[in-house]
Amino acid sequence: MTTQTSRVVVTHHYAASPERVFDAFLDVQIARRFLFATPTGEMIVAEIEPRVGGRFTFTERRPDMGDVRHVGEYLEIDRPRRLVFTFGVPQFDPRTTTVTVEIQPKGEGCELTLTNDGVPPDYAKRNQEGWTRILAGLQPAYDGVHAAGWL
Amino acid sequence: MGEYRTLDHTLIALADPTRRAILGRLAAGEARVTDIAAPFPISLNSVSKHIRLLERADLVRRRKRGREHLLALNPEPLGALAKWTQEQRALWAWRLGELDKVLTEERP
Numbered sequence: 191m192t193t194q195t196s197r198v199v200v201t202h203h204y205a206a207s208p209e210r211v212f213d214a215f216l217d218v219q220i221a222r223r224f225l226f227a228t229p230t231g232e233m234i235v236a237e238i239e240p241r242v243g244g245r246f247t248f249t250e251r252r253p254d255m256g257d258v259r260h261v262g263e264y265l266e267i268d269r270p271r272r273l274v275f276t277f278g279v280p281q282f283d284p285r286t287t288t289v290t291v292e293i294q295p296k297g298e299g300c301e302l303t304l305t306n307d308g309v310p311p312d313y314a315k316r317n318q319e320g321w322t323r324i325l326a327g328l329q330p331a332y333d334g335v336h337a338a339g340w341l
Numbered sequence: 342m343g344e345y346r347t348l349d350h351t352l353i354a355l356a357d358p359t360r361r362a363i364l365g366r367l368a369a370g371e372a373r374v375t376d377i378a379a380p381f382p383i384s385l386n387s388v389s390k391h392i393r394l395l396e397r398a399d400l401v402r403r404r405k406r407g408r409e410h411l412l413a414l415n416p417e418p419l420g421a422l423a424k425w426t427q428e429q430r431a432l433w434a435w436r437l438g439e440l441d442k443v444l445t446e447e448r449p
Contacts, residue, residue: 198426198429198430198433199430200430200433200434200437202434202437202438202440202441204440204441204444205444205445206444210444211440211444214440214443214444220440220443220444220447223439223440223443224436224437224439224440224443225436225440226436227436227439228432229435302437304433304437306429306433
């Protein structure tokens with residue numbers, strides 16, 4: 191039984207080749223400039239062991255929160271198509287979430303899809319119409335209980 | 342970090358398919374506890390435990406009508422989750438944009 195509640199999915203098109211984009215995630219000098227960065231923070235530690243089972247640490251100094259340390263482990267490294275790693279911020283929460291990076295060649299460059307699993311449910315709209323629609327989507331699960339003959 | 346504690350309660354409440362199904366049912370309108378419990382192949386006691394977790398997260402509110410307990414959906418906590426999730430998405434989108442900048446700068 192999964193306790194996963196939902197995911198965040200973001201896509202981006204790059205003019206660069208899949209290999210270049212893929213390598214950016216495992217090259218510490220490039221990764222430190224974007225991977226666990228925030229707009230106002232300064233990356234003070236970036237360490238990567240780029241192998242399956244290897245770990246990484248990114249510590250960013252943030253004006254509002256002090257030093258925030260991200261740690262994780264590489265689960266899959268399939269250059270240049272797919273990279274999967276866990277990460278967490280132990281000082282805030284012992285749990286980790288999983289990030290999957292998938293890269294497809296497209297035109298002259300490539301398209302990257304990043305999926306962060308284990309984050310709160312994607313209730314895209316905050317208004318009443320939005321959540322009603324979302325919860326209506328849960329209804330089949332309830333109906334399924336009937337359909338399965340458990341009544 | 343009271344905000345995170347509230348988010349945690351919301352997440353825990355939503356992390357179970359039975360509880361999500363209960364919310365799905367309540368999205369259609371107020372219902373009696375016994376009616377909510379009927380379709381599930383688990384005891385009324387188990388369903389009551391699920392409902393208590395939903396109440397703790399303030400996703401479900403209970404009122405009495407005579408001897409009946411009526412449950413209603415309260416969507417407010419979902420708004421806080423929506424805000425949090427949107428922030429996460431915006432952050433990842435920003436990071437992927439930063440990577441684009443780095444790659445563009447370094448292009449030979």
